[in-house]
Amino acid sequence: MGEMRLLVIAPATRYAPGPFGELLTRLTDDAVEIAREVGWTPQVVGLHDCGDHEWQPALAAADAVVILGGHDVDPRLYGGPMEYPGSGDHLVTSDRRAITVIQACRADRRPLLGICRGMQLINVAYGGDLIPHLLTHHTHRNPEGDHMRDHLVDLVQGSQLAEVMGERRITVRSSHHQAVGVLGTGLIPVAWAAQDGVIEGVEDPERPVLAVQWHPEDRGAEPFQLPALLKWLAAPVRASRQTA
Numbered sequence: 001m002g003e004m005r006l007l008v009i010a011p012a013t014r015y016a017p018g019p020f021g022e023l024l025t026r027l028t029d030d031a032v033e034i035a036r037e038v039g040w041t042p043q044v045v046g047l048h049d050c051g052d053h054e055w056q057p058a059l060a061a062a063d064a065v066v067i068l069g070g071h072d073v074d075p076r077l078y079g080g081p082m083e084y085p086g087s088g089d090h091l092v093t094s095d096r097r098a099i100t101v102i103q104a105c106r107a108d109r110r111p112l113l114g115i116c117r118g119m120q121l122i123n124v125a126y127g128g129d130l131i132p133h134l135l136t137h138h139t140h141r142n143p144e145g146d147h148m149r150d151h152l153v154d155l156v157q158g159s160q161l162a163e164v165m166g167e168r169r170i171t172v173r174s175s176h177h178q179a180v181g182v183l184g185t186g187l188i189p190v191a192w193a194a195q196d197g198v199i200e201g202v203e204d205p206e207r208p209v210l211a212v213q214w215h216p217e218d219r220g221a222e223p224f225q226l227p228a229l230l231k232w233l234a235a236p237v238r239a240s241r242q243t244a
Contacts, residue, residue, distance in 0.1 A: 004040050004237050006230075008044045008066050009045055010046045011046065011117070012091060023147075024069070030217050034230065040230060043061075048094035059101055064237055065111070067114045068116070072087060074091070075090070076092075078130055084132040102121060110208075116214065116215055119213050123180045123211075125184070127185045128183050130178050131180070131181045134198065137176075137177035141177060148173050148218055153192065154168065155167070155190060155201065160210055172215075174214040188203060190203050
């Protein structure tokens with residue numbers, strides 16, 4: 001059947017020294033390793049500091065795309081405030097390029113998976129907005145260390161995400177203080193945090209687009225989660241090749 005090419009989009013290629021950059025690098029490396037294990041040929045592109053000659057051909061060659069987590073989404077993309085509690089760096093170039101990638105996947109029905117910030121960017125690309133800072137952020141991230149926190153998520157029965165996860169309630173590993181606000185047109189919510197009702201999963205019922213607010217690629221996450229999501233991402237690629 002030939003190789004399946006997965007474009008793994010990270011916020012950047014290099015980060016400022018410190019724990020946050022080290023965490024993002026580790027999460028990217030782990031996602032790539034798991035993708036290889038389930039049969040993908042992954043290519044990583046850091047959208048903030050690469051050239052157009054790098055990310056555009058990579059997108060054109062990709063059979064599917066996964067957008068990873070990272071920095072806060074640029075508020076100008078969804079009409080949000082520039083100042084808010086916990087505001088961090090905004091990688092404007094990375095975010096704008098990611099929106100272009102999402103719109104391209106939506107247009108040509110290319111399979112797309114969003115993780116954490118990737119889910120937020122998908123919602124913005126579909127015309128939605130974000131909650132810049134959750135009042136209940138302490139239930140979604142730890143204040144110190146790598147910030148990862150475990151919590152329960154409820155999934156909608158019959159949704160693609162519930163089928164992929166195989167359960168209605170799962171434990172997830174997250175580290176975020178922003179979340180989906182107004183849902184983008186064409187997306188449906190399919191998972192909520194059990195404790196505070198924050199949207200934790202969305203999908204496009206008309207296209208192979210699925211996104212989760214948590215980090216299935218983290219080493220402390222349930223080990224079946226990211227492989228299951230990446231196998232879901234591969235299914236339409238395999239199907240299209242069988243009918244070609």
